[in-house]
Amino acid sequence: MVAGWSRVEPMAARPDTMTRSADNPSAGTARRTAPRRGEARKALMQAALELVSTEANFSAISLRRIARQAGVVPTAFYRHFEDLDALGLTLVEETFRELRRLLQDADLSALPLKGLTRHSVELFAHHVRDNRLLFQFVVKERFSGTAPMRAAIHDEIRVLTHALAAIFARFDEFSHIAETDLRMLSDLVVNTVIALSERILEVAANHPEDTALMLRAEKQLRLIFMGVGQWESRPEDRDETDRSPADG
Amino acid sequence: MVAGWSRVEPMAARPDTMTRSADNPSAGTARRTAPRRGEARKALMQAALELVSTEANFSAISLRRIARQAGVVPTAFYRHFEDLDALGLTLVEETFRELRRLLQDADLSALPLKGLTRHSVELFAHHVRDNRLLFQFVVKERFSGTAPMRAAIHDEIRVLTHALAAIFARFDEFSHIAETDLRMLSDLVVNTVIALSERILEVAANHPEDTALMLRAEKQLRLIFMGVGQWESRPEDRDETDRSPADG
DNA sequence: ATTCTTTGTGAACAAGTGTTGACTTAATGG
DNA sequence: CCATTAAGTCAACACTTGTTCACAAAGAAT
Known part of the structure; x- marks a missing residue:
């Protein structure tokens, strides 16, 4: 100011x-x-x-x-x-720098899988609320920004998705899941968490509805992990949907 | 044209x-x-x-x-x-009119649950590709548009989510799921499908990568439905996260 | 044959836009 | 202490913007 x-x-x-x-x-x-x-x-x-x-x-x-x-x-x-785009890219960078710092400090892989879901959802949701303006910016620009900004955001999300897959790989509960399917899974989880934060941002700041939203997201993740228990990875499965998409 | x-x-x-x-x-x-x-x-x-x-x-x-x-x-x-906003709202309307027409013609509730996932994903993905410009518009404006446009889009999505929950309710496989959890579930499914279409739109038109994306989304939905089999709804569960969020 | 309504045209407006260049000032480094 | 450079200021430029107004043509309605 x-x-x-x-x-x-x-x-x-x-x-x-x-x-x-x-x-x-x-x-x-x-x-x-x-x-x-x-x-x-x-x-x-x-x-x-x-x-x-x-x-x-x-x-x-x-x-x-x-x-x-x-x-x-x-x-x-x-x-x-240099121009507005440079400002925008700086803001995107800062957003994900903060987010990475949070996830690093929290050291999720040290937790048991049991409480990981609830804890992660709460951690993330509070972080989004505390950095409302930054996340609002990124959410808005993710699809409507200029090409370089969109690319930057998608790259950051892709990196986070990979990191999450790596965390999953450390748990015994996921030992029967193929690597490809681990990415499929972490992609699903990331999408769910993004949807949660989008909703949190739509709602007035510190609105009580937030906790209801968190509860729902937590349920969704629990449901997903229940499916993981029964999942059987087929060896021939392979996808290449992992590269950076829109670098045109 | x-x-x-x-x-x-x-x-x-x-x-x-x-x-x-x-x-x-x-x-x-x-x-x-x-x-x-x-x-x-x-x-x-x-x-x-x-x-x-x-x-x-x-x-x-x-x-x-x-x-x-x-x-x-x-x-x-x-x-x-009257102004640009009116144009935008008209486009949003048309997008969802087309989409509703598709889902109505396809009559998903007539299918067995088994093939529903694959069929729905393919149907939807092709529809998105065939109406690329319309969906690109809606995806971009969903969060970055003016308040009335965002509200319109969210309302439409909410209606679709409810409709999907209603379809689920007709299947025996979901008879053990509480109504609240059915909405939680259909919300998760809708989010996944939206994420799919966002990715399809990012990729060049008719790109072969599309089918890989569809495969991944299909897997994610299958995983979710596997979780449904084990899910137990607790009676005290109740959420109110269902009203229109950002009508400010 | 006349009116009325719809649709399209062209000129003009006040206001806002990105970007430039030439200056001024403050801080830093040697 | 002085020279250099980073940071901020001001005026001006050539455009683009949304919107208005008066007018023309043409179809539909009477």
Whole structure:
């Protein structure tokens, strides 16, 4: 939120030369007067997230609106990002960096399979809620973003899916499942978790409905794992549906 | 496909004022071809679909671009739609009208449960491929569209999910499953099928990879149904996660 | 034959857009 | 302490945008 550099002044702002004039409520009281390095960059990212959360999606908001929301002149944008796409890619990156950090800290493979489902669902759901804006951004851009952004998101999800398959492989309960089927399984699980987070994001923040959603997702995962017990992998099974899809 | 006028050609012209002038041959000869009633409306819808398929998403393309692509002057748009949102909602409606027609004609509940999975997946996948542009539109707008569009799409999906639960309820194999769990189940199935169609749309049209994707989805559904056999519904289970989520 | 309604056209508008270049200022490194 | 560079500012450009208005043609209705 870049507080208050640029001597305020009346400034008689006509174009967007104004940074925090009457219609820009982001001013408040100037706390941090000095133009701290890299502050504006963060402010731009945050502004983009806020606008995407409010408006429809990323390609619907302009560079100038982002700058305005960040309390920064439009040209300042170019000091930190080459173009809007670069900003978007940075946000995607940050989202999955945070997510990977969470999963790494939680060390799921140390748990018994029994409690893994419930624990993972709760962990993930809370993380989504705590990083609402970031995940909202990614969910919206996953299919509607520009080609590079879509590719980036899908790559990240694919990596996560593989990692999950690797975790599954460590459990005895999955020893009878072929590698191909493990990917099929983790893909199903990831899809279910994504659907959960999409729903959490649709609902008002901290809404009590969240827990109902989590319960349902947990049930779905339990149902899936029940099927795993009876699953028989056929040796001839083989799929190649695993490469990056839309790198056109 | 809108035969006559779509696609405006190279168009080095500057304003969008020209529609069928000297370089547009559809003027003098055909008296009947040009002003046919309702043609322009269809042309606008088709143009929107084509542009959304090419570009990132709906809110990224302008009214003027749609009109240009449809071979129509911008003001003509207002003769057929109140604004862009109205166009979008019409497209969503058409998508699900087509889909409902397909599912109705196929009469899934007449089949034995055995072949239902494979048959349904194939039916659905082919339908998605045959209506690529429509489904691409809906997939993109499901989360990134304006609030009314998102609401419309979610409502339609919710209706389909309920219908599927109703179909399940007719099979003996599901007689031990509580109603709540039937919805939980059909939700899982619908999510899986949506994920399938999203992937089909990412891949180049008629790509051979499609069949691999279908195979994987079919496996996932089979796995789910295996779990159903062992599932025990607990009577106290009850969820309210079923109402329309984001009508804010 | 007349009206009325629908559909399409062209000009104009105020507003917003991305991007440029030339400056100013602050911080950093030697 | 000075030179260099990173960060921010301002004015201006050439466009594109949504929407309006008045007008023309043509079908349908009377």
